[in-house]
Amino acid sequence: MRELSRTVLTLLAAVLALWLVLGFWPLSTVSRSVLSVCILLVCGAALWHRWRHRRFVSIPVTEQSLPPEDFQGAVVLLCGDTAPLFSPDTAYRETRQGWYLHAQNAEQLPLLAQHLAAVRPALVSQVSVLLALIPEQQTSEEALAQSLRGWRRSIAQCRSWLNGMPPVWSVVWVSPPALHHEGGAQWFTVTPGLPGVRVRQNGHVALPVTDWQRESGSRASRLHDTLWLESILALTAHHLTRPLRVRQGELPQMNLCATGICLTPVAATVDNLWQQQIAGITTLCPQPVFAPDLLPLPEVLLPHLPRRHGISRRMQDMRLVGGVCFLFLALAMLASFLNNQRLVRSVGDHLVVYHRLSGTPPEPKQQAQQRLRADSRLLDDWLRRGQPLRYGLGLYQGMRLIPPVEAAINSWTPPPPPRPVIKKIVQGPQTVRLDSMSLFDTGKWQLKPGSTKLLVNSLVGIKVKPGWLIVVAGHTDSTGDDQSNQVLSLKRAESVRDWMRDTGDVPESCFAVQGYGESRPVATNDTAEGRALNRRVEISLVPQANACQTPGNTLAPSQDDGVSKNEME
Template identity: 65%
Template sequence: MRDVYRSLLTTLSGILCLWLILGFWPLSVGSRITLSLLVLLVCGALLWRQRTLSLSREEALRDIQDDSLPPEDFQGAVVLACGDNAALFATENRHRETRQGWYLRVKDAEQLPLLVQHLSLVRPALVSQISVLLAVLPESHLSADAFAQQLRGWQRAVVQCRSTLGSLPPLWTVSWISPPAASADPEPVWFTTVSTRSGIQVHQPGQGNLSLSEWTRETDAAGRLSRLSQALWLDSFLAWQASAVDSLLSVRQSELPAMKPCAQGICMLPVSGAEGNLWQQHIAAITALEPEQSRSEGEPLPLPELLLSALPRHRGISRRMVFWRHIGLIGGVFLVLAMLASFINNQRLIQSVGDHLALYHSLKGEPYQPKLRAQQRLRADGALLDDWLRRGEPVRYRLGLYQGLRLIPPVEAALSDWAPPPPPPPVIKKIVQGPKTVRLDSMSLFDSGKYDLKPGSTKLLVNSLVGIKAKPGWLIVVAGHTDNTGNPGLNQTLSQKRAEAVRDWMRDTGDVPESCFAVQGYGESRPIATNETPEGRALNRRVEISLVPQANACQIPGKPQTPSQDDDVVQNKMEK
């Protein structure tokens, strides 16, 4: 879920950046394309990096399973058990849960900062509840130098957690030692130190917290000797702890700051240890007392529950709250940038329309062409503003900053205070045009494959050719056409013959000289419709008759040409 949230935030950021670039900021097309590609590349790289870090983190934390982590609504302390923590957990367990705390076993010092980082990502609400427990079992060490080196490693790991948490996590130390053989108490005894003012407190089941002096007095004569021996044992351990543990943590090194535990605890109960361990070496050097018999190795040591109340507590922030905070931050940044872009766009609109108005008012209108061009620009501005008024302005001008409404009145006033002079009336020339082309259906005049006029086609020809009249200077062009059915050569001949038949009828009926006609047969070469359908082929089977101006055409034998005024106009048009 953590990676999903981060991917969603990255994707949302990319979408909002593209929206800013493409929808708000006044950029050129090339700049928009370049910035959009850059945003896509950056988002892709971030998503790939997040995926790579997730895989590497999973590899580093392969021993930490999410089912061993506390739930996000856990209200107790989250304790990262470091140091000699093997005796606190069963063999297969990696955590222990109590009413007040959730103890997580840290395998080694290198894993501690990674675990803290992992918790901050998957359980951010529990970050403020994290503390580091440094478990000390002197009876499990044989070399003082090796023990000091181990403490240095854990101290360095705690310092590395500061980069994730922002400060050093609360550190507290708890030691488990075997009591003296003369001790008569069957239950473990806890000695705790929370502050120097309260001193050492003693906690024993059924007795509550007592001061060390009260604890040594409140017993019978037989048990007092046992408690005195435990008190002497405690003094000896405190001396060893001051020299072996506290001196290392409280002294500042070159790369490590000084650390003061917020609480300390000592538990006296039989502990499984090695022969000749550090505690035995220390006891042998100062006293003749012997440690109690070691406990079974399979039973975990008791947890320091009574010290959890002394740990600093803060209210945490859940992962969902962090996600929505990031959403709010991204949305706020987007809104600020979008409003800034909208303000710039509106200022540019005001400046553009203002410049057009200033130029328009500065022109006197003589000559009128410059002012007319300025007026046309203002008309374009007014049409744009009016369109935005009816349909709504573009998004890049919105967010409550649109200034176009106050520009409409001055533009309309400027457009109404001047009009260009009317243009001069156009010179109308009389141009004589011939009639339109007459198109006759071949199937109405001829039988299929024939070129002899059908009986009864005379009426159709008379009605269709009313406007086709012979006149000097005009040529009557008769053109025949067919569809693409059949042989192309035969179709061309058929179209020629049909045109000649129509020409002969017009010549004989109107007593028109041969020089007034031109006959053409095009066959299937000039269709006016598709030949793929019966309707198209019917349209292509036709005879077209038109008048074409041509000098010296349609001369009557024995009479010179007397050109009319209309013929001169046509002739002049042809010469031009």
Template identity: 60%
Template sequence: MRDYYRSLLTVLAVALSLLLILGFWPLATKSQLALSLAVMLIGGLLLWRQRRRLQAYSYAVREIKDDNLPPEEFQGAVILVCGDSSALFSEGKLHRETRQGWYLLVKEAEQLPSLAQHLFQSRPALAAQLSVLLAILPETHLFEDSFIQSLRGWQRALAQTRTLLGRTLPLWTATWVSPPAVCADEEPVWFTQPNQQSEMQVYQPGQGNLALSEWVKESGIASRLNRLSLALWLTSLLDWQQKAVNSLLTERSRKAMVPCAQGICITPTNGEPDNLWHQHIIAITALAPKGHEKAGPLPLPEPLTASLPRRRGISRSMVFWRRVGIQGGIFLALAMLASFINNQRLIRNIGDHLTLYHHLSGEPVQPKIRAQQRLRADSALLDGWQQRGEPLRYRLGLYQGLRLIPPLEAAINGWAPPAPPPPVIKKIVQGPQTIRLDSMSLFDSGKYQLKAGSTKLLVNSLVGIKAKPGWLIVVAGHTDNTGSAKLNQLLSLQRAEAVRDWMRETGDVPASCFAVQGYGASRPIANNDTAEGRTLNRRVEISLVPQANACALPGDLPASSQDDGADNNLME
């Protein structure tokens, strides 16, 4: 799967994570913000790493063209040809296609991990058909040390490929050597060994495989001698390959790579003078084998492809959608879990409100009223969700709010608070001509304007207070000791004046009939340390006080002046 598919999956994972955090999981606002920032930061880092990897990867596979890669619907084996691979391909060609397989040339060991990764990402359906062929041409090497170093380089490349892909690609080997001089004109012969324990087989075109021992005995005497020579040649080659190649690949001190199959082709091969194969033959026979010339690429190891994997993988689009499905399934599972938790919390919260409401007896009334108001708020919330749809975090088929509405309505309608008592008029008569009014029944807290509804209270309370000549109406205001003394004195005076003004406007009483006094908190009638005492101290007192010349009508002579005139007449 290519990196842009990975980027799409990363973006999708970030979007689903944010939707879970912000839309489903019951988290505090700060927690949601912190988790959202963390998810976006991690997603940004992943996208940055994927972009850097894509740039490095594009540079590594810049020479690989899709024309050389097999189509994704290819059914045969896909083989990365390593080692002495150039002799198997025509000049300028990077691949060879047959009915059995698609052979890709790997020139350098450093290219193997990049090419394998590119195939895994661009052709994931062919991943199960991929294998590595180590091509060995001993006649192209002059020195054993350089040959061993070349093998170790390919071994390191195979280990890097295994680490990069997270899996081991099947490894098989094929060796090409020139035949002995007596068999120079024979057709190329393939000796195959599908696994390390099986007997060596000889591939015969159109006839299949035959055991080596049976193959030597078959046909006439001349042909049998040639086959015997080839068998001896094969034995020598197997000894050399075991010492020079297999022992290195299966070395336990390094990461062991046991070939799953090996093949040997006896065919004319272009080689160097005094090469490793000739050195080996000379060491055994003291005779130098004759060199051969070969035109065109060497034959491909088609007889071994039958033992290679034939499993079919899935395409990159299917991989993408499968991973999208996995992410969607995880998101759906977590979202349903969050929805279940949210619904359980809703049931528990409303259940706690109902339990508290039923536990309260109504005495005192205020706690029961507050509990009922909380139930009304819960009912209004659920009614709104029923009309507009519940929030996303409660959905996914788990919403439980509808079954909570009937018990809420039954609880709300099952109790009503008692009617509020009428305003208390505290009327305490000090002597027959004094009336005391509760300030809180006339004024709002801290105010001196008469509040609405106080007129009826004043009319009913002051029905016995009438202006009479010789009687002074004294209106005195009092407060409790809350606040500063100066402000309390001013407030008490203003309240007394407000009552006096109302009496003047209502009864058309002359101003000479009134006297207004503000005592503040200086004359308490109860203890200010208790709420009841402070309530009693907040009052307005109205008294009729006898006083000469008080409330005189216009035109009346003061009584003192008449008395003085009479005394003067008597004196005359």
């Protein structure tokens, strides 16, 4: 469970880091790509390391052995000399005030704490560690010291799973003196709330040892009790509370939050440490007594354990998630601030350059205005659709840039482009084409009666002026022989020339007459329509020096002094 939450937290951190790099931070494309690859590599390495170092150690604790999620009592991880406290193949004992979980060896204690924190995170603040010591089942002081050293290391390892160092307390079970005649177990406690050693009796009422000894029986009984207590306290101080030397240093002194001594019959081994200690003091050896199946649990000490106010593993994970999200939001806001500063600086630089240019020549200022127009279009688009998220988060500055940009664009108008130079080209009118059948009879060259009106309407654009030659050309179709057609076309051209000369009083030097016969057709002669188009007389103006002038460079009286040329712009 905890591994899953850590994996999800790692993936969340990787996603937020990628979002920060790709969506917010003002970096180049290459830098974004490099950072994204680095983030993915770091995330993959973290997940691989976590998977590689998973611990597949079986815990002899099932789901039914753990207290329920809403359990309100103390949860005790019991380690040390635990065999007489649990039945065979039993991993826990439940009482009215507590839930005792059995750690069979030093390696299982941190794994049990890890498993409990993973599946019951709400109970982490209720967990404490009880170190049990039964001197009558220990035969070697060196073996006891080595065992206690391993347990103290295991307890120190539990802090990473139990939100810090859990409360640690100890209980010593010892057989009572031979003169002790009271029934049941006798409890002596040392707790932070009460000074000295207290005796728990009559519903766990705490009495000072001196008062209890005064109320007890004979003097010999009081001496035995005092000897037993002093010996047990000396044993506890020697093995539990003093620092232990290890190879790389020392294990720190174990601060016990409470200590308990239980005088109850204990199944003893031969030549155990307790017998050795009592024999060394009194030269007497405690006699073995009948012991029950299970030793009593220290219920009298549970109300005096310190109450922890730490958070559960789930709440710790939530704090980590909140911390990662807060860091992401802070960096995203910083990136948004930097992006807005770059936007303001970029548009401001464009405005400064624009206002410095006078407009003469207009090209540089026109280019600067184009940059401002591009900025204006971008800001207007963000105004309609919303600015990108990398500029948002309440820090967007583009709104205040729109008015100065619009005012700058409207403050100057580029000059109009220069008008093209107009060149006047003098050219003659288009060629006038007259239908021969409308002017002449077939095979004739005399003008038909009534053709004058057609000639006047067709030749209204022909104006006579010095330097222009009036060319009159006659054409026929392919009917007849070539010589006759050439003569006919020339005669018809001369008839039109004579009419223009006589009617307009134009000197004959203004004319040139040509007869082409059938040599220049404009259509096919195989059809009636084509032959009709080929029978024609064409009149056009051709520029020619000294044309249409009388001797003395005077114009003919009928020549028009008006406009005889077309003007083209």
